[in-house]
Amino acid sequence: xxxxxxxxxxxxxxxxxxxxxxxxxxxxxxxxxxxxxxxxxxxxxxxxxxxxxxxxxxxxxxxxxxxxxxxxxxxxxxxxxxxxxxxxxxxxxxxxxxxxxxxxxxxxxxxxxxxxxxxxxxxxxxxxxxxxxxxxxxxxxxxxxxxxxxxxxxxxxxxxxxxxxxxxxxxxxxxxxxxxxxxxxxxxxxxxxxxxxxxxxxxxxxxxxxxxxxxxxxxxxxxxxxxxxxxxxxxxxxxxxxxxxxxxxxxxxxxxxxxxxxxxxxxxxxxxxxxxxxxxxxxxxxxxxxxxxxxxxxxxxxxxxxxxxxxxxxxxxxxxxxxxxxxxxxxxxxxxxxxxxxxxxxxxxxxxxxxxxxxxxxxxxxxxxxxxxxxxxxxxxxxxxxxxxxxxxxxxxxxxxxxxxxxxxxxxxxxxxxxxxxxxxxxxxxxxxxxxxxxxxxxxxxxxxxxxxxxxxxxxxxxxxxxxxxxxxxxxxxxxxxxxxxxxxxxxxxxxxxxxxxxxxxxxxxxxxxxxxxxxxxxxxxxxxxxxxxxxxxxxxxxxxxxxxxxxxxxxxxxxxxxxxxxxxxxxxxxxxxxxxxxxxxxxxxxxxxxxxxxxxxxxxxxxxxxxxxxxxxxxxxxxxxxxxxxxxxxxxxxxxxxxxxxxxxxxxxxxxxxxx
Numbered sequence: 106x107x108x109x110x111x112x113x114x115x116x117x118x119x120x121x122x123x124x125x126x127x128x129x130x131x132x133x134x135x136x137x138x139x140x141x142x143x144x145x146x147x148x149x150x151x152x153x154x155x156x157x158x159x160x161x162x163x164x165x166x167x168x169x170x171x172x173x174x175x176x177x178x179x180x181x182x183x184x185x186x187x188x189x190x191x192x193x194x195x196x197x198x199x200x201x202x203x204x205x206x207x208x209x210x211x212x213x214x215x216x217x218x219x220x221x222x223x224x225x226x227x228x229x230x231x232x233x234x235x236x237x238x239x240x241x242x243x244x245x246x247x248x249x250x251x252x253x254x255x256x257x258x259x260x261x262x263x264x265x266x267x268x269x270x271x272x273x274x275x276x277x278x279x280x281x282x283x284x285x286x287x288x289x290x291x292x293x294x295x296x297x298x299x300x301x302x303x304x305x306x307x308x309x310x311x312x313x314x315x316x317x318x319x320x321x322x323x324x325x326x327x328x329x330x331x332x333x334x335x336x337x338x339x340x341x342x343x344x345x346x347x348x349x350x351x352x353x354x355x356x357x358x359x360x361x362x363x364x365x366x367x368x369x370x371x372x373x374x375x376x377x378x379x380x381x382x383x384x385x386x387x388x389x390x391x392x393x394x395x396x397x398x399x400x401x402x403x404x405x406x407x408x409x410x411x412x413x414x415x416x417x418x419x420x421x422x423x424x425x426x427x428x429x430x431x432x433x434x435x436x437x438x439x440x441x442x443x444x445x446x447x448x449x450x451x452x453x454x455x456x457x458x459x460x461x462x463x464x465x466x467x468x469x470x471x472x473x474x475x476x477x478x479x480x481x482x483x484x485x486x487x488x489x490x491x492x493x494x495x496x497x498x499x500x501x502x503x504x505x506x507x508x509x510x511x512x513x514x515x516x517x518x519x520x521x522x523x524x525x526x527x528x529x530x531x532x533x534x535x536x537x538x539x540x541x542x543x544x545x546x547x548x549x550x551x552x553x554x555x556x557x558x559x560x561x562x563x564x565x566x567x568x569x570x571x572x573x574x575x576x577x578x579x580x581x582x583x584x585x586x587x588x589x590x591x592x593x594x595x596x597x598x599x600x601x602x603x604x605x606x607x608x609x610x611x612x613x614x615x616x617x618x619x620x621x622x623x624x625x626x627x628x629x630x631x632x633x634x635x636x637x638x639x640x641x642x643x644x645x646x647x648x649x650x651x652x653x654x655x656x657x658x659x660x661x662x663x664x665x666x667x668x669x670x671x672x673x674x675x676x677x678x679x680x681x682x683x684x685x686x687x688x689x690x691x692x693x694x695x696x697x698x699x700x701x702x703x704x705x706x707x708x709x710x711x712x713x714x715x716x717x718x719x720x721x722x723x724x725x726x727x728x729x730x731x732x733x734x735x736x737x738x739x740x741x742x743x744x745x746x747x748x749x750x751x752x753x754x755x756x757x758x759x760x761x762x763x764x765x766x
Contacts, residue, residue, distance in 0.1 A: 127154045127155060127156040127161075127175065127178060127179050127180075128148075128153045128154050128155065128179065128180045128181065128252050128253075129148060129153060129154075129155045129156070129179060129180065129181050129182070129183045129211075129252050130155075130156045130175050130176050130179035130181070130182045130183065130199070130203070130208075131144065131145055131155055131156065131157045131158075131183050131185070132182055132183065132184045132185065132190070132196050132199040132200060132203075133184075133185040133190060133196065133369075134185070134187065134189040134190040134192075134193040134195075134196055134369070135189070135368040135369050135370050136187065136189035136190075137185045137187050137189060137190060137215055138367075138368070138369070140185055140215060140236075141157065141185055142157070143245075144183070144185075144213070144245055144248065145157045147245045147248075147249070148245075148248065148249055148252065151249050153249060153252055153253060155183075156175040156178075156179055158171070158172065158175075158369055159325060159367075159369060161175065162325075164327040164388060164390050164397060164399065165388070165397065165399045165415050167401065167410070167413065168386075169408065172195075172198075172199065172202075173202065176199060176202050176203050176206065176208065177206060179203075179208065180208070180209060180252070181208060181209035181210070181211055181251070181252050182199065182200070182203035182208050182209070182210050182211070183211045183213060183248060183252070184196070184199075184200060184210060184211065184212050184213065184228075184231075185213050185215050186212050186213060186214050186215060186218070186220075186224075186228075187214075187215035187216050187218055188216055188218035190215075191218055191220065191221060191224060193371055194371045194373065194374075195369070195371045197223070197224075200224070200227050200228075201227065204227045209231075209232070209251075209252075210227075210228065210230075210231035210232070211231065211232045211233075211234065211248060211251045211252065212228050212231045212232070212233050212234070213234045213235075213236060213244065213248060214233070214234065214235040214236060214237065214238075215236055215237075216237065217237065232251050234247045234248055234251070316382045316383075316438065317353055317354050317355060317382075317438055318354070318355035318356075318357075318380070318381040318382050318383065319348065319354065319355070319356055319357070319381055319382075319383045319384065319385055319402075319434065319438070320356075320357040320361075320362045320375065320376070320379045320381045320383075320384050320385070321341050321342075321344055321345040321348065321356070321357070321362055321385045322341065322362055322363075322365055322366075322375070322384060322385065322386045323337065323338050323341050323362070323363050323365070323366040324337040324338070324340050324341040324386070324387045324388055324389050324398075324400075325337060325387070325388040325389070326388075326389060327388045327389060327390040327397075328389070328390050328391050328392065329390075329392065333389065333391045334467070335463050335464050335466075335467035336389060336391055336460065336463055337388070337389040338363070338366075338463075338466075338467055338470075339462075339463030339466060339467065340387075340389050340398065340423070340427065340463075341385075341387070342359055342466065343427050344385070344427050344430050344431055344434075345359060345362070347427060347428070347431040348431055348434060348435075349569065349571060349572070350569065351435065352570070354435070354438065355381070355601075355602070356571070356602070357379045357380075357381060357602060357603065357604070358573040358599075358602050358603035358606065359573075360573065360603050360605070360606040360608075361379055361603045361604055361605035361606055362379065364605050372384050372403055372405050372408055373405050373406070373408070375405070376405030376406075377405075378604065378605065379604055379605070380601065380604055381405065382404065382405060382406070383402055383403060383404055383405060383411065383438065384402075384403045384405055385400060385401070385402050385403075385430075385434060386400070386401060386403065387399050387400035387401065387430075391420065394419055394420050394421075395417070395418075395419065395420070396416075396417075396418050396419065396420050396422070396423060396426070397415065397416065397417050397418075398415070398416045398418070398426055398430070399413075399414075399415050399416075400413065400414055400416075400430050400433075401413035401414075402433070402434055402437050402438075411437045411438075412433055412434070412436075412437040414429075414430070414433065416429070416430075420456050420460075421456045423456065423459065424459075452493075452494065452495055452496070452534075452535065453491045453493075453494040453497075454491075455490050455491040455494075457490055458487040458488070458490035458491040458494055458497070459487070459494075461483045461484070461486045461487035461490070462483070462484065462487045462494065462496065462497045462500065464483040465479075465480045465481075465482075465483035465484040465487065465497070465500055465501075465504065466480070466500060468480035468483060469500065469503065469504050469507060472507065474508075477504055477507040477508050478508070480500075480504040480507070481501065481504045481505065481508070484497050484500055484501040484504060485501065488501065493534055494534075495531045495532075495534035495535035495538055495541075496531070496535075496538065496540075498527050498528070498530045498531035498534065498541070499527070499528065499531040499538050499540040499541040499544065500540070501527045502523075502524050502525075502527035502528040502531065502540075502541060502544035503540065503544055505520055505523045505524045505527060506524055506544060506547055508520060509521075509524070509551070517551075517732075521548065521551070521552075524544055524547075524548055525545070525548060527544070528541045528542075528544040528545050528548075529541075529545075537568045537569075538568075539565040539566075539568050539569035539572040539574075539575055540565075540572070540574060542561045542562070542564050542565035542568075542575070543561070543562070543565050543572065543574040543575050543578055545557075545561040546558040546559075546561035546562045546565065546575070546578050546582070547578060549561065550578075550581075550582075550585075550734070550737050550738075551732045553729075553732075553737065553761055553762050553763060554763045555582060555585055555586060555737070555762055555763055555764050555765055556763050556764070556765050558578070558582050559582060559586075559765045562575055562578060562579050562582060566579070571598070571602050573599060573602060573603055573606075576595050576598055576599040576602070576609075577599060577608055577609065577612070579591075579595040580592050580595045580596050580599065580608075580609065580612035580613075580616070581612065581738050582765075583595060583616070584612065584615060584616060584619065584738055584739065584742065585737055585738050585739070585740070585741060585762065585764065586741070586764045586765050587741045587742050587764070589616045589619050589620045589742065590620075592612060592613075592615070592616035592619075593613060593616040593617065593620075595612070596609045596610070596612040596613035596616060597609075597613065599612075600613065605636065605637075607633055607637055607640045607643070610629055610630075610632065610633045611633070611643070611646065613629050614626040614627075614629035614630050614633075614646065614650075615646075615739075617629065618649075618650050618653070618744065619742040619743070619744065623650050623653060623654050626650050627647060627650050627651070630643055630646060630647040630650065631647070634647075634666075639668060641668065641669040641672065642667070642669060642672045643667075644663050644664060644666045644667035644668075644672075644673075644676075645664065645667050645669070645672035645673065645675065645676045647663055648660040648661075648663045648664050648667075648676040648679075648680060649676070649679075649710075649745060651663060652679055652680060652683055652714075653744050653745070657680050657683035657684045658680075658684065660676065660679075660680040660683070661677065661680035661681065661684065663676075664676040664677050664680060671697070671704065674693055674696070674697055675697065675704070675707050675708075675710075675711065677690070677693045678690045678693045678694045678697070678711050679710070679711060679714045681693065682714060682715055683714075694711065701727075702731075703731075703733070705724050705725075705727040705728035705731055705733045705735075705736070706724070706725070706728040706733045706734075706735030706736050706739070707735065708724040709721050709722075709724035709725045709728060709746070710743070710745040710746070712724060713745055713746050713747075713748050713749055714745055714748075716748050718748065718749060718752060721746075721748070721749055722749070722752070722754050722755075725740075725749075725758060726758075729758060729761070737762060740758065740759060740762070741759060741762075741764070
């Protein structure tokens with residue numbers, strides 16, 4: 106039987122659409138990615154070919170160009186309609202494009218978010234499927250039928266969706282606005298929440314940020330087997346590291362920029378969240394000894410490309426490629442090097458050692474005991490191939506430090522010596538390597554020699570003023586030393602460079618609380634929980650602020666939202682004590698005393714809050730012996746220990762920290 110391009114051929118109970126074009130283009134926001142992938146799998150299992158970003162963006166293609174071509178070629182646009190997608194400018198552009206090209210539009214409701222007038226206009230003749238009303242399986246089946254056949258009887262919009270907007274006083278002037286403009290307004294509204302958050306913490310909003318600011322997003326692994334993610338991440342991270350060494354350029358830290366990994370987030374939203382004007386994105390395809398790297402520098406305000414390039418190279422040329430991309434960014438942004446030499450890529454000529462180094466970095470980022478062990482193994486193998494690879498020695502010192510956090514199988518002294526040896530070897534090879542100084546500064550904390558920590562951090566920040574690790578450790582050195590204004594200053598600096606990382610906000614809130622500015626500390630914790638509601642211990646820490654303000658019932662309520670059981674239980678003991686519910690508090694405390702490893706300082710807080718000095722000092726002594734981070738970070742200024750400060754034993758403990766003046 107002959108078929109035409111548009112005929113439908115049944116195949117073993119499925120619907121197969123012949124020809125090479127994709128039948129359906131999936132339009133969705135990043136929040137609905139899981140649903141989009143599930144729907145795509147459902148349709149493709151039934152022979153309906155789908156185009157899904159970023160999966161189907163061709164290697165080296167510009168993202169926007171690939172989207173336009175895919176919509177032009179598709180028979181239908183399947184729109185996942187949700188509160189998130191209605192506020193997404195990239196979804197708005199895709200819908201407007203499909204409407205202009207007279208494509209069949211199938212709106213798949215994910216939630217009951219109200220439509221904007223512009224969405225109502227473009228969806229007025231679309232077909233509708235409602236997942237909450239129909240159920241997932243039935244809704245997916247309807248989508249498959251709609252793509253493959255002419256519209257069925259249920260094609261009209263549901264009544265709730267078709268309602269006109271409520272009457273308003275004064276004229277409405279929607280006619281002159283495109284959907285893209287309306288979507289942009291939604292993006293700007295969402296971004297204003299982040300601008301407000303940044304202003305709260307003294308960080309300049311994006312509209313006042315210098316044009317010399319950039320976020321390097323994780324590069325996409327386009328290798329055929331998709332097994333080079335570590336290499337793609339490493340490429341982006343190394344370019345980021347090169348750019349951070351340029352004083353005139355503001356570069357967002359990895360912790361924040363890599364939060365957008367795998368998300369199809371609008372570039373303007375990314376820029377708003379990170380407080381930058383430009384974004385660098387790219388992809389990597391590695392096959393054997395050949396490497397293709399695509400990179401593009403985007404002006405976030407309008408999505409225009411300031412620069413783009415494709416590099417087809419041997420893998421051994423990876424360092425030259427990184428140098429060239431960094432140099433191109435500097436040139437495109439017209440950044441002055443102020444007479445300094447341009448930064449150069451990692452110092453090894455051994456590509457296998459470099460690959461192992463990237464694998465070690467990727468392992469370390471996952472931050473588990475097992476991954477820490479793997480990171481050490483990869484880095485040791487890299488150094489066996491090139492013993493003069495200074496960044497690998499610094500990374501190994503960091504991995505050893507992680508092992509100490511997770512509980513080393515070897516003695517503390519052995520791990521301590523490994524950290525010191527690796528860091529000093531790195532500095533012997535490269536005396537300006539800031540990360541190695543940070544590793545030595547961390548050792549000062551566990552040695553209770555904060556004078557040496559201060560010395561190492563001062564040197565690290567001289568060589569790399571915005572090194573995230575150095576700034577972060579400086580926050581806690583300042584807290585430990587009672588230099589609370591400095592702690593606040595370092596925290597605000599780090600928030601500007603790493604606006605989506607929890608650590609600097611925790612440090613800022615702690616500094617504000619210790620300074621008696623409880624209302625501001627509370628506001629900081631609530632802001633963190635607004636963008637990271639799953640962050641461990643944040644509700645607990647907020648509850649301590651509330652307790653100190655005499656708001657015990659609010660503290661107890663706040664702890665109900667703490668996701669980490671141990672932190673929640675500790676906070677409940679103190680909140681229940683404050684409410685006079687001692688029997689309940691004792692029942693909560695009992696199980697905590699059966700597994701105390703790593704929680705000595707928090708138990709000291711509990712007993713100090715109970716005004717039980719003997720038990721409080723018992724737990725502080727144990728915290729000191731175990732090198733509990735809370736002991737060194739908070740002993741001097743923690744309001745929870747106020748009951749203990751008049752006791753001579755408290756001053757004796759404080760003197761053992763060798764704090765800087």
